[in-house]
Amino acid sequence: MRVGEWVCCPDGSGYLQEKDGIVSQRKRHFKKNAVGQIKNIIDDTVDIWLIGLDEIWRMNIMDIEKVDVIKTGDKFNQKICNICHCLLPTEKFSRNQNNKHGIIRRPSCMDCRTDIDKRTPKSRQAKAAEKIRPQTGEAFKCPICQKRSIVGVTAKIVADHNHHTGNIRDFICDSCNTGLGRFKNGEDYLSNAIAYLKERDN
Numbered sequence: 001m002r003v004g005e006w007v008c009c010p011d012g013s014g015y016l017q018e019k020d021g022i023v024s025q026r027k028r029h030f031k032k033n034a035v036g037q038i039k040n041i042i043d044d045t046v047d048i049w050l051i052g053l054d055e056i057w058r059m060n061i062m063d064i065e066k067v068d069v070i071k072t073g074d075k076f077n078q079k080i081c082n083i084c085h086c087l088l089p090t091e092k093f094s095r096n097q098n099n100k101h102g103i104i105r106r107p108s109c110m111d112c113r114t115d116i117d118k119r120t121p122k123s124r125q126a127k128a129a130e131k132i133r134p135q136t137g138e139a140f141k142c143p144i145c146q147k148r149s150i151v152g153v154t155a156k157i158v159a160d161h162n163h164h165t166g167n168i169r170d171f172i173c174d175s176c177n178t179g180l181g182r183f184k185n186g187e188d189y190l191s192n193a194i195a196y197l198k199e200r201d202n
Contacts, residue, residue, distance in 0.1 A: 004038060052085030142172050
């Protein structure tokens with residue numbers, strides 16, 4: 001093993017490196033099969049940056065396994081969740097769709113998807129808003145991209161909701177909804193994207 005290699009931590013335990021750089025004396029636990037990158041090797045111990053937690057943990061070199069991250073995903077027996085960053089059997093990811101190459105599964109494992117769904121309850125406001133959903137065949141203008149379309153004919157219209165309260169903000173086109181999802185529906189991510197474009201488009 002060497003610095004920079006990706007590894008899996010099947011046991012899910014080690015010694016957390018605190019913010020001041022001091023390694024905890026008490027063994028703690030994290031999710032089993034977490035994926036991380038070797039940052040330092042000291043005799044028979046390794047310091048591993050766990051990407052899902054953004055923390056450095058010290059553990060015994062015998063408690064980790066090398067993983068070829070390139071050989072994970074839908075075409076393989078194992079896949080890395082894009083939220084918890086654990087290496088799991090591919091069956092732990094819900095089926096999303098099929099293409100000519102086979103099954104495409106969701107990027108988040110079933111456990112993480114369940115956590116996400118629990119945080120998005122249907123509020124009374126959301127149920128009321130569904131009653132004014134644009135109907136198939138109606139003209140529609142997306143409040144984000146301003147594109148005009150015919151509902152259900154030239155564009156799919158979806159409810160954009162607050163992931164914490166479950167309240168519907170408005171109805172938007174599916175493309176903009178996907179875009180917001182990519183930015184985690186968060187103001188910080190969108191602000192970061194705008195700052196990035198401004199910095200690099202000069």
